[in-house]
Amino acid sequence: MTFRFNNLYSLTLAVCLIPLLWLLIDTAFDNLGPNPIQALHIRLGDWSLRFLWLTLAITPLQTVTSWRGMTEYRQLLGMYAFFYATLHVLAYLLMDHALVWSVIGVDIIESQYIWFGVLAYIIFFSLALTSPKWAKKRMGKNWKKLHRFIYLAAGAAIIHYYWQLKGNLAEPLFYLVIVCLLLGFRVLVWVKNRQLTRLMIPTGLRSPVFAEKQVMLETIREPQVNELERLDESGTQHQHI
Amino acid sequence: MIIKTKKDIPGSEITDPLVFKKRRQIIKATLATMLTGGAISSAFANSTLPVWGDLPKSPVANDSLTVTPAEITKNYTNYYEFSFNKKEATSLAQNLITDPWSVEISGEVEMPGSYYLEDILGQQTLQEYVYRLRCVEAWSMVVPWVGFSLASLLKMVKPLSSAHFVKFTAVYQPQTMPKQLANAMLEWPYVEGLRIDEAMHPLTILAVGMYGDSLPKQNGAPLRLVVPWKYGFKSIKTIVKIELIKRAPITTWNKFAPNDYGFYSNVNPAVAHPRWSQNSERQLGTSFFTPRRQTELFNGYGNQVASLYSGMDLRHFF
Numbered sequence A: 001m002t003f004r005f006n007n008l009y010s011l012t013l014a015v016c017l018i019p020l021l022w023l024l025i026d027t028a029f030d031n032l033g034p035n036p037i038q039a040l041h042i043r044l045g046d047w048s049l050r051f052l053w054l055t056l057a058i059t060p061l062q063t064v065t066s067w068r069g070m071t072e073y074r075q076l077l078g079m080y081a082f083f084y085a086t087l088h089v090l091a092y093l094l095m096d097h098a099l100v101w102s103v104i105g106v107d108i109i110e111s112q113y114i115w116f117g118v119l120a121y122i123i124f125f126s127l128a129l130t131s132p133k134w135a136k137k138r139m140g141k142n143w144k145k146l147h148r149f150i151y152l153a154a155g156a157a158i159i160h161y162y163w164q165l166k167g168n169l170a171e172p173l174f175y176l177v178i179v180c181l182l183l184g185f186r187v188l189v190w191v192k193n194r195q196l197t198r199l200m201i202p203t204g205l206r207s208p209v210f211a212e213k214q215v216m217l218e219t220i221r222e223p224q225v226n227e228l229e230r231l232d233e234s235g236t237q238h239q240h241i
Numbered sequence B: 001m002i003i004k005t006k007k008d009i010p011g012s013e014i015t016d017p018l019v020f021k022k023r024r025q026i027i028k029a030t031l032a033t034m035l036t037g038g039a040i041s042s043a044f045a046n047s048t049l050p051v052w053g054d055l056p057k058s059p060v061a062n063d064s065l066t067v068t069p070a071e072i073t074k075n076y077t078n079y080y081e082f083s084f085n086k087k088e089a090t091s092l093a094q095n096l097i098t099d100p101w102s103v104e105i106s107g108e109v110e111m112p113g114s115y116y117l118e119d120i121l122g123q124q125t126l127q128e129y130v131y132r133l134r135c136v137e138a139w140s141m142v143v144p145w146v147g148f149s150l151a152s153l154l155k156m157v158k159p160l161s162s163a164h165f166v167k168f169t170a171v172y173q174p175q176t177m178p179k180q181l182a183n184a185m186l187e188w189p190y191v192e193g194l195r196i197d198e199a200m201h202p203l204t205i206l207a208v209g210m211y212g213d214s215l216p217k218q219n220g221a222p223l224r225l226v227v228p229w230k231y232g233f234k235s236i237k238t239i240v241k242i243e244l245i246k247r248a249p250i251t252t253w254n255k256f257a258p259n260d261y262g263f264y265s266n267v268n269p270a271v272a273h274p275r276w277s278q279n280s281e282r283q284l285g286t287s288f289f290t291p292r293r294q295t296e297l298f299n300g301y302g303n304q305v306a307s308l309y310s311g312m313d314l315r316h317f318f
Helices: A007-015 A018-028 A036-064 A071-096 A101-110 A112-129 A133-139 A141-147 A150-163 A170-200 A206-221 A223-231 B017-021 B023-036 B040-046 B070-075 B086-095 B117-123 B150-156 B252-256 B302-309
Strands: B102-107 B113-116 B127-134 B139-149 B165-170 B191-195 B205-210 B224-226 B239-245 B280-283
Touching: A007 A071, A018 A036, A018 A071, A036 A071, A036 A150, A036 A170, A071 A112, A101 A112, A101 B280, A112 A141, A112 A150, A133 A141, A150 A170, B070 B086, B070 B139, B102 B117, B113 B117, B127 B224, B139 B150, B150 B205, B150 B239
Parallel strands: B102 B239, B139 B280
Antiparallel strands: B102 B113, B127 B139, B139 B205, B165 B191, B165 B239, B205 B224
């Protein structure tokens, strides 16, 4: 894991703990309303989702702006999404169910919305496990493949959120719009890259200009990976796609 | 709080029980007015005495239940006419106009008509009914309702033998109910229904109060249904119309999502909602790390009501 203690990074690290602090204060002052267990549980889940959206927003942000070097912030926000998701799961098991496994078992088996929560959490868990830099290096190409599952986790998390509601769609719809925008942006970049490929590599001329074009394509298609490689402070050899 | 001091109490020599119950406060208020010159209304507004006080407990209710603190019951209620958020609904519900209130009783009855709530109350014996309320959202609370049996009201209007179902309609008041004004989500006004034998069951009541006091607006004032063995949404609030009809009425949640919310909607831990389990429930008022309560068939009222459904497949008729 990277621990570059510049000011902004430390600040972000601290700010991301505010929701938890706020929750602890509300709990201490009995400010969680008539159903405090559910309120605590749901607020933790909400924060996990919010950090997930923030995590997913980093790459498009890097692409549209000229800002670079946000990879470690993406990692930080992702880890916070996992952190709040873990607290959410623990609140469910400990606070709501007091670890009565027979009741928990039935609840999970019969509640479809929980299945999607479990799926999202398993993905989160494996992504968090492979989040450190050494894991990234060791996994090579597979790391990116694995971490693409974040989209599946995002979808599962929305269904998890939406299916426990009795029918009020406003907030999950808002989240759905965010995810569609974030995903849509990536699809757009991908389509554009494909078009560029066609334009830039006319048939017949493929071999002479290939090397040059590939460098150009890489810059457009995978800005975050390039960034990552450039930022790699360990000085080891870059992996090429 | 409704204080009836006007003279137009319709067609009844019986003292309005609200006034009757508050007679001491009226005397106090009058004295206070004489002493301080203040307005009567402010004296009433400041009064904290409950309207009904200690009523006889109904023998049909189970008094071994631990009553949920009133503050929880008053602040945790679904009222989609006002908002889909419980907290917001509670504050917006204060705009509801509940005075005057009359209930239309019609359909397959000998004596259809529109009845003032005061007149209905004048003829009914109020009792306290301590019931567990189990919400379809998998939480429960124990509420000491003040009310009277629906059967005794229905008997007054003499149902015909053709009355097989009872349809209840809630108030349509879009000027105070934002979700009605916006025509949001459900079809308004809210409609609920019972089979006639369910409606005539001694556990089925119409409530006008809780915790010895009048019903708070967010909890369904001035008149609501309470059917303790069914999920909470069956217990319709702010009733303006009761119709006795031949065929099963189309009820609001059932129409909105027929696979999720059945007409019967009896509390049943074995029949899960399509998206969540109904096996256990969070009892409100319990602290952190307290296990959930195991939900009981018919919400624990099986001894009294199971016979209504004998021979029926409860999985099919959920």
